[in-house]
Amino acid sequence: MQKKLWLMIEILLGIALLVLLIWFGIRKIEDYRYIKAQNEFKNSMSIVELDSDLDEENIIPIEEVEENKELEEKLQEAAKAKVEELKAEYPSIVGIIEIPKTEILYPIVQGNDNQFYLDHDKEGNYHAFGEVFLDSRNTSSFTDKNSVVYGHNVRSAKTIFNELLQYENEDFFNNHKEIRIYTQEGLKTYEVISVFKAKPEEPYRE
Template sequence: MKQMKRKLLSGMMLIVLLFSGWKILTILTENQHNQRILADVQKVYQKQAQQTRSVTSTKPAFVELKKINPDIKGWISIPDTAIDYPILQSSDNDFYLKHNYQKEIARAGSVFKDFRNQSESEFNTILYGHNMKDGSMFADLQNYLDEDFFNKHPTFDYETETKSYQVEVFAAYETTTDFYYIETDFSQPQAYSNYLTTIKQQSKFKTNVTVTDQDQIITLSTCDTGFDYEKGRFVIQGKLIEK
């Protein structure tokens, strides 16, 4: 009887080990595939990015990118990070949470724009990305928790189909979904001014960036399980300066 129990236990342990090994291999294979296809789209973007265009037309890079996927709406690049990605947008905030820019199911998802952002004239453009353990997507946003990194990287680049912006970072903070930092409706008087005052107070570090109710901002959001496993978020916010 004891020998039978030992064999049963050994068999169960072997099954667990085999399943764990298969799971790890699946994750590694998916991560490698994701890195390859991201490298491909980065080459397309970089090749076309320097070409000239008329003031009102779509940039050459986005003409090519939209041939790959019409849902590509922009590009974000942050110096000294892995963040150099196309920005996707669908009719909801769920699809690109679980799909890459080729519309394949992917754990890493994509960097994507809030579906409510339908105009470049909106005050608050919101981008989301997973905090991946392999360092991809928006994982490197948390570098801004380090004051030295925060001070040495005051700007990053954000592009849409027709415009290029330098983003001046003015806020970086940990919070939860209980704090509604993803507001887009500022139709009420003073609503935007009050919002700006609130988010500036949230920032872990202070800057000299002046942001008024006449300025547009961008919000970058990722999960922060270290802060709160269920509802934790890490947020970067910056002022848009058109180039």
């Protein structure tokens, strides 16, 4: 009886060990896929290298635009040229989003719906991180009353729009009030005046 009991215990321990090894193997595979996806995303985002005319020190502060019309025109042309350059290679690209002094500098794509780019890249390939994309109902010129730009909050990698969560911090909010959108029509500069969290079903587009 005692031998049977020990045999049963050994069998159960063996099964438990096997399950643990399988679980560990699955986790390793998932970790590998995640790291691979993260590296692919970073490489994909490297296509956005702003020209010297669009460097941070050359961007005119909002309040000084009227006094720097000549330079403003130069920046507008540089913004158009950069987006057109990217769009020539990736037709789905409609712009670039940048928040100065952060890691947020991504191309913006737009599709026929708001599902495809959740898990596909600008070349149409599956990608777990998806792309930063403009709502399919918006105009690509960013001239609507509200233009909605989506992007994943990849917390573990602290990438894409994860950094936006820092707007809950007053110091971060005060030091990052400018958002730049580069389009085929030129450079658009927005001032952050308020931040709030909304659920998908809320009428945040209105």
